[in-house]
Amino acid sequence: MNLENRIERSNSATLFEEAKKYFPGGVNSPVRAFKSVSGPPLFVKRGYGCRFTDEDDNQYIDFCCSWGPLILGHNHAAVRDQIIKTVGYGTSFGTPTKLGNEIGKLILENNRFIDKMRFVSSGTEAVMSAIRLARGVTGKSKVIKFDGCYHGHVDSLLVKAGSGLATFGVSTSAGIPESFAKETIVLPLNDPKLLDETLQKHSDDIACIIIEPVPANNGLLLQDKSFLQCLRLKCYKYGVLLIFDEVISGFRVGFEGAAGYYGIEPDIITYGKIIGGGMPVGAYAASHEIMSHISPEGSVYQAGTLSANPVAMTAGLAVVKELLAPNFYEDLAAKTSNFVQSIQDYCDEKGYEVNIVQIGSIFWIAFTKDRIQRSDQIDPASMDKFKVLHHELLQRGVYLGPSGYEVGFVSAAHQAADLAEASQKICESMDVVFG
Ligand SMILES: *Cc1c(COP(=O)(O)O)cnc(C)c1O
Numbered sequence: 001m002n003l004e005n006r007i008e009r010s011n012s013a014t015l016f017e018e019a020k021k022y023f024p025g026g027v028n029s030p031v032r033a034f035k036s037v038s039g040p041p042l043f044v045k046r047g048y049g050c051r052f053t054d055e056d057d058n059q060y061i062d063f064c065c066s067w068g069p070l071i072l073g074h075n076h077a078a079v080r081d082q083i084i085k086t087v088g089y090g091t092s093f094g095t096p097t098k099l100g101n102e103i104g105k106l107i108l109e110n111n112r113f114i115d116k117m118r119f120v121s122s123g124t125e126a127v128m129s130a131i132r133l134a135r136g137v138t139g140k141s142k143v144i145k146f147d148g149c150y151h152g153h154v155d156s157l158l159v160k161a162g163s164g165l166a167t168f169g170v171s172t173s174a175g176i177p178e179s180f181a182k183e184t185i186v187l188p189l190n191d192p193k194l195l196d197e198t199l200q201k202h203s204d205d206i207a208c209i210i211i212e213p214v215p216a217n218n219g220l221l222l223q224d225k226s227f228l229q230c231l232r233l234k235c236y237k238y239g240v241l242l243i244f245d246e247v248i249s250g251f252r253v254g255f256e257g258a259a260g261y262y263g264i265e266p267d268i269i270t271y272g273k274i275i276g277g278g279m280p281v282g283a284y285a286a287s288h289e290i291m292s293h294i295s296p297e298g299s300v301y302q303a304g305t306l307s308a309n310p311v312a313m314t315a316g317l318a319v320v321k322e323l324l325a326p327n328f329y330e331d332l333a334a335k336t337s338n339f340v341q342s343i344q345d346y347c348d349e350k351g352y353e354v355n356i357v358q359i360g361s362i363f364w365i366a367f368t369k370d371r372i373q374r375s376d377q378i379d380p381a382s383m384d385k386f387k388v389l390h391h392e393l394l395q396r397g398v399y400l401g402p403s404g405y406e407v408g409f410v411s412a413a414h415q416a417a418d419l420a421e422a423s424q425k426i427c428e429s430m431d432v433v434f435g
Helices: 010-022 077-087 098-109 123-138 192-202 225-238 257-262 310-323 328-350 382-396 416-433
Strands: 044-048 051-054 059-062 116-120 142-147 184-188 206-211 241-245 268-271 282-286 355-359 362-366
Touching: 059 416, 077 310, 098 116, 098 310, 116 123, 123 206, 123 241, 123 268, 123 282, 142 192, 184 192, 192 225, 206 225, 225 241, 225 257, 241 257, 257 268, 310 328, 328 355, 328 362, 328 416, 362 382, 382 416
Parallel strands: 142 184, 142 206, 206 241, 241 268
Antiparallel strands: 044 051, 051 059, 116 282, 268 282, 355 362
16 A cells, blocks of 8 residues: 655654664554554644644644543643642652652542552552452462453463464463463453353353453453453352453543442452643552552562652642542533544534544544454454554544554543544545545
């Protein structure tokens, strides 16, 4: 596919060539390399509100929002001011701080599903620690995960289903011992029958089931609430802990995340992204009883040199405070619905095969009319359409994450006028995709 470039991106292109000398593939996280879309990745120099500017001085309305953390948009005044103030006192002491207490209190007092938490420095670290905790509490070792859910680059979770249903996992990355992958059982989403059969057979070995209750890393594979409820009940029945990986959905689909949205209480919840307000933060949380297994109270060891450092805590605290404003989530969801609906209406009118899936302020553009709830229902050929869409949007100053499997995020900084502008540009680009 030859896509004509009509904007200047030569500074980004030059910087990318240079970056290849220093970093594998020129990047420090793989999707950033733009492998599945056209042109060099954008090198971004500054952001404000819902927009950012690249090194060639092109401006874009941003729907990637640093992959989810920036629910208030770029460079939010309250967050920036708190970070600057805190940095003035030093960046890290390796001791507890009052700021840690403040954010811990605010989060726990406003979330019915958790009593205690532990801060770490990334989503991956949160998930890895939550799995260790589940194993420590249950004394069992195997983990069930679902095909189409991403949980960071944890060894035992970078696995896909082996041949046949409900088999032990096969790693999707080099460098993962087969023996680790064997500790994971991979199941398809939304299949309660297979789940029950698997638990019946293996529950004596299974420590936990981990799921993204809002699967948002492989398209947006919204599950039936009944499936999530079934998961909850089966975990109780078989003595298996349920982990909700809410690194994306936490503080995104509501202050209490997906647990609150669906009214389902998991045993352990992991957080990341939004909780750090753009700084590297993750967390895992559970009941008093389960968290008492964590060192130094209990025997499950987990530590971190920069965990809960004051700069990260102050950024997270500033964001979390804003999220507690009345109607914050209702307004954000309503804004997102209008935006998504305007594009959907246009596509329907034109007879374009597009279905935009949405929950709260997360959306995903699927190039099909079918409802998609499992990863194997996504047609890989539809990614050619996404590639054209992505390219056309860059030409027009709209930035989506550089893969058709990625979701988009609307932030509080996206105003009605920005969304109207973006909607028009997306509709124009759809004309090219289907032209
Ligand atoms: C992003 C993400 C992770 C990993 O978080 P990092 O901070 O990138 O390590 C884990 N789980 C889910 C659901 C995520 O979306």
